[in-house]
Amino acid sequence: PPFAQPAAAPAAPPKPRPPSDPFAAQASSYGGGPQEVRLVIDEKPVSDDEVGRQQRGRTFLVAGVCILLGAALGAGGGSMNGRRAIYNVTVRDGHDIFTAVDTASRTVLDAQSKIDACVAAAAGQGGQPARVDYASIEQLRALENPLQAGAFARKNYGAFQPQTVDDLFSYYNNIQQLWAMFGHLQATTLPEARRTELDRTATATSESASAQFGAVLVTATEGEGDAAVSRTVGQLAFLEEAPPENDEPRVLVRGTRGGPGRAMAVFAPGVEIGSAPTHVLLIDGAGSRGVLASQTGAFGEYVNSIREIKTLMDATIEIQGRLTTSLGEIARLEEVFAL
Numbered sequence: 001p002p003f004a005q006p007a008a009a010p011a012a013p014p015k016p017r018p019p020s021d022p023f024a025a026q027a028s029s030y031g032g033g034p035q036e037v038r039l040v041i042d043e044k045p046v047s048d049d050e051v052g053r054q055q056r057g058r059t060f061l062v063a064g065v066c067i068l069l070g071a072a073l074g075a076g077g078g079s080m081n082g083r084r085a086i087y088n089v090t091v092r093d094g095h096d097i098f099t100a101v102d103t104a105s106r107t108v109l110d111a112q113s114k115i116d117a118c119v120a121a122a123a124g125q126g127g128q129p130a131r132v133d134y135a136s137i138e139q140l141r142a143l144e145n146p147l148q149a150g151a152f153a154r155k156n157y158g159a160f161q162p163q164t165v166d167d168l169f170s171y172y173n174n175i176q177q178l179w180a181m182f183g184h185l186q187a188t189t190l191p192e193a194r195r196t197e198l199d200r201t202a203t204a205t206s207e208s209a210s211a212q213f214g215a216v217l218v219t220a221t222e223g224e225g226d227a228a229v230s231r232t233v234g235q236l237a238f239l240e241e242a243p244p245e246n247d248e249p250r251v252l253v254r255g256t257r258g259g260p261g262r263a264m265a266v267f268a269p270g271v272e273i274g275s276a277p278t279h280v281l282l283i284d285g286a287g288s289r290g291v292l293a294s295q296t297g298a299f300g301e302y303v304n305s306i307r308e309i310k311t312l313m314d315a316t317i318e319i320q321g322r323l324t325t326s327l328g329e330i331a332r333l334e335e336v337f338a339l
Contacts, residue, residue, distance in 0.1 A: 093155040094330035101171070101327055104146035105320050108175065111182070112313050114140045118306045122202075122299075130205045132189055132198045132302060141186050145179045147172055164326040167319050174316040181309050189302060201299035212239040214280040216253060216264065217273045232273050234281055251280055 114136040121133035152172060157165055188194055215234025222229050240252040242263045252261040265271075267279040 090156045090158045098327040098330060100151040101323050107143055107146035111143055112317060115310050115313050119310055122303050122306060130202050132202060137186055137189055140182050147175045167323050171319045171323055174312060178312055185305055197298040198302060201297045205299050213283040214239045215283060216277045217267055217279050217281055218277050219273050219275050253280055
């Protein structure tokens with residue numbers, strides 16, 4: 001009977017047609033439907049220790065960054081303040097040195113005027129006889145050394161040019177040497193015994209300067225035979241005017257002041273000089289004052305001393321002028337405030 005027959009197997013579902021969308025086949029390979037995704041959330045509460053560790057970690061990180069930033073800013077600020085402090089010390093030292101040189105320059109200029117007066121008196125300028133200017137030397141003795149080593153010790157020379165530093169120490173050394181020379185000049189002129197000798201020899205120098213000098217010319221032969229050499233030489237003598245002879249100028253020649261004289265002709269270019277003295281070469285006595293003074297004892301030594309002092313004084317004044325200019329630029333600098 002029909003109910004006794006076994007149930008027929010269900011028919012197989014029809015095969016789907018190949019889809020036109022290439023991604024459809026891939027979707028069908030996963031079961032042909034949406035996949036269910038489940039999110040599992042652990043609802044277990046976080047412990048307080050774990051939260052504390054995380055907060056402490058963030059706190060330490062922030063604190064470390066702040067410390068590093070503070071250190072960097074502090075180092076930069078400290079370095080800048082350090083440079084400012086050094087600059088301010090340099091400016092203050094520059095002002096001090098400028099003040100020291102400016103003060104000393106006034107005394108040096110005063111001393112220069114005294115030395116110039118001594119030189120003029122010794123030269124017999126203005127028609128005056130050569131003499132020693134004792135008053136100027138007394139005034140030199142009253143001038144104290146205006147520049148001590150402490151003015152330049154332990155100073156910062158960072159703002160100075162190398163030439164300025166060289167000039168500064170040359171200026172100091174010259175002043176020390178000048179004041180030492182002033183002391184020697186005073187010791188050799190101001191005592192009464194020295195004044196007597198200086199006045200006597202100064203008078204002799206003035207007479208020599210006002211006298212007329214000449215060189216008696218002769219031809220001298222040195223050596224023998226082929227090695228013989230002839231030279232024209234002159235011997236100094238005092239001259240006085242003498243009447244001309246055959247319209248030729250003549251002078252009276254004396255070997256010593258007030259000694260016996262001999263008339264000779266005045267030398268002119270082209271005159272032949274023989275072995276016997278017949279012609280005299282005229283010499284400028286006033287222009288030869290320095291040479292003549294060196295041969296007159298105490299006054300000659302005095303003249304040489306003040307000339308040496310004047311040479312060093314002029315060089316010192318030249319250095320002083322350069323320092324006044326260069327240090328004046330430093331004196332105009334101003335200090336800066338620290339942060």
